[in-house]
Amino acid sequence: MSHLWRAGLVVLAVGVASMAQAAQAADKLVGNAAAGQSEVMMVCAACHGADGNSTNPQYPKLAGQHADYIEHQLESFQKGRRTNSIMSGMAAMLTQQQIADVAAYFSQQKTAPGPVDTDQVALGKSIYENGVPAVGLPGCQSCHGPKGLGNAAKLVPHIAGQHAQYVVQVLTGWHNGQAWGDGPHAKLALSVGQKLTVAQIHAIAAYVQGLNAVR
Template structure:
């Protein structure tokens, strides 16, 4: 009988000890993930990277490749899924990717690969902009590709170049300046500004001159050591451009229109 009482007492003590341990265990800190912008590297300045305003911060980051691009595990983007995910982007970039405010870039026709890579860079902090970092934080690699696929299906609306800048802008875009070591823009971005999705050279055609100018100046001021492999060539080029060069080529790019196929029109019936 005494033995039974002793066993019961031991069991009771074990149960109470377990319950006590659970109730006194330290809670996991609620601030495990830093808020958007908290991990920004020293020297980051949003004014040097004009981009779209932001979205709530996620508490769990999605893994990215060392280059900061969307992870290899992501499937090719789904434009239909991307349309819903890109709805929030429309406030600044336009629902079809044709922003009306020149401080926000046009995304219509931009390649899926480039958009996904830039979103990944914003998320990782490689490309500094606290507002866009907030937008990118909740996105998975797949989300980034889906959003990119959606905007890639859209057509950019034509812009207009300032005639005063056309001659100089066209020369820089199509020929560069060999004496100053400036390559032709079209060598990477194409004669019609369509870009090259493989090495992540963005589409430039019809992009707002104001946005292009801001980005070129930001690249000119960037430390090449902090630039990623895809941005570094542009950092080197931008450092050779003066303000007049940048204004001219930015204006020319806005007026650069890709040749769109003209649909055949059936002749009118006699």
């Protein structure tokens, strides 16, 4: 009797273990925005703002960013594909579930529009729409969309309204050859930065900051 009972327990335990494995194998955790909000208030808000609209332009706005893209970037910091003295440490503290939660929260916030730098806008707009044909760079809109909303399914980020200072920081890094890993996305981004001159980077960043669907 007790022997059978024990055998039953073993079967049950094996069953639970394989269910747990199956759950781990299922790639997607469901983010809980409310749990994400309390995590954000405790840690991330100091730099990224309570609603993801950072006021200090060296910190990227995360409001309205696609959840999958936020998860992708946090995993890149964790795995060392993308490095930053602040964010590499921040990301290292997060569990997979916390990543899904903060991503759900930020993605549900609304991006605040940024100020427009009128001196730079004309050149920036032309690069945004038409690229730089002489060096074979397509317009930014061909991937990021005419309004800068990106493409969630393809992990192309929402960039409309992003701080110009941060956009300059990112594009200059790529321009100087600092890749975000060696995946196809990272290589694509690197080649965009390398095809732009420093002056073009400043113009396009000014345009991106003022680009917002709500305008």
